[in-house]
Each structure stands twice: as structure tokens, then as C-alpha cells.
Amino acid sequence: MEIVLFVCLVVVAGTSGEMFVSRAMKGIGEVTSFRPGAIARVVARSLVEPWMWAGLGMMALAFFCLLVLLSRANVSFVVPVTALSYVMAALGGRFFLGEQVSAGRWVGVCLVCLGVALVWAG
């Protein structure tokens, strides 16, 4: 039961963290120059975005939960379940970030999710 809770936390906190980072970066706008100075400015800009800090916080929480999960014995069968993050990401992209997830993208996401679970399980 405890393990189920931690798996859910890893998936939900991890994906929302990355979703928040995505939101912060979208707010900055498309990077067009890849000179070191321009990249440094983008990074500096990202550090004043509240969504960035919310995202980093969630990612740290997910990392902590993963460590707890990994410290329990016999979780090798549970870790593949965290591949559900890919499905969560597509849902988050659609409903939180307003992206258009077409049928083709959905099928691709489901294949990736199953494939990653199999690679981790195998």
C-alpha cells in the first residue's frame, strides 16, 4: 500500500514538475540564438519564473520518493510502472498546457509507455 502511494507520488510529482518547467520555458519564448551569452540569458530568465521553482520543487519531491521506493526490497517490478509518466505527460500537455495531442501522438505515447515499461522490466 505504502509502495503504491510512493509510485503515485513519483509519477504525479515528477510529471507535474516537468510540466511546470515546460510552462516556465514557454513563458520565456522560443530560443532563436544558441550563442553562450544568449543561452545564459535564457537560464537567468528561467530562474525568475515562479513556475520554474514550482517545477524544480516537484522534481525534487519525486526524486526523494524514488529514493525511498528504491530503498525498499523487491521493487524491480514496481519501477516499470513509473513509465505511466508518459501517459500523464500527454494528459498534462493537453489539459494544463493546451497542446493538441492528435490520435497519432496518443498511439505513439502509449507505445513508448509500454516499451519503456518492458525495457525496465526485462
Add this chain to the structure above:
Amino acid sequence: MAAGQHLRGKTAVLLVLMVVFGSSGDTLMGKGMRAVGPPAEWRAAQVAGFLTHAALSPVVWMGFACLLLFFLSYMLVLTWADFSFVLPASAAAYAVVPLLGHFFLGEAVSAVRWAGVVMITLGVGLVGNTPPRTTLPAPASGEAASARAPAATEAAKGD
């Protein structure tokens, strides 16, 4: 059309960087940390010793640098590309690592893992076929934004 090609091109370059830095970072970090070994006890002194030991390992530092570069590429590509495009596409790393292990290090890959590699490859191919960006740039003017991407405008209002 030309702009679309350009967007696809730079998205692909950054995804390749993510896969390269992400998988080498994970591998180096794993190697370095295994060499350090876990702290003998979860007490302050042992944990501090473990952290010092890890901080003195060049392999751990190389892994850390790769992971930072991975995250930087991730941040940059997300300034334009969809999250629901980038995340599944970056899963290509989980197909590339067993393949490299098999062909360069002669590692055995189980049938289940092969099936996973095939599914990831197909999935990444399908996702890669969709347009990398389906939302409008952030400072879009109201008219154009609501005409071309109503969902994005709704999401922006939620801020």
C-alpha cells in the same frame, strides 16, 4: 513551410543532445555511485563521509556535468516544443542504451527488452511525425491566438 522545417530541425538536434547527455549522465552517475558504495549507516557522520567520497569522484562529476547539459537542452527545447512531444521523443534513450550495450559491449538483451526497444522505436516514430509545436508563442496577440489555438488561449487565461 520553411519555418516548419527549421523548427523540426532544431527540435531534432536538441532531442539528440538530450538523449546523448541524458544516457551518458545516467551511466556515469550510476558507475561513479556504485564505486563509492552506500553509506555504512544512515547517520550524519557516515552520510557526510559518503557525500565527500562522491564529491571527490571524477566519474560522479562527469556524470553530473552531463546531466546538467541534459537539463539545459531540455529547457531550451521546451521554449518552443510541446511537452507532450519532447517527453515521449526523449524516451528514445531507453531504446538506444540497450542497443549500444548489445552492439558495443556484447551485452545480452532479453526478448522482453527487445520487444520494448521495438515498441519505443515505433512510438517515437509516431510522435516524431506529429508537429513539434501545437501552441502559439507566449506573447501572441489576442485575435490570432484565439483563431489558431483556442486551447492555448484558454490555458493562458488560467494563469
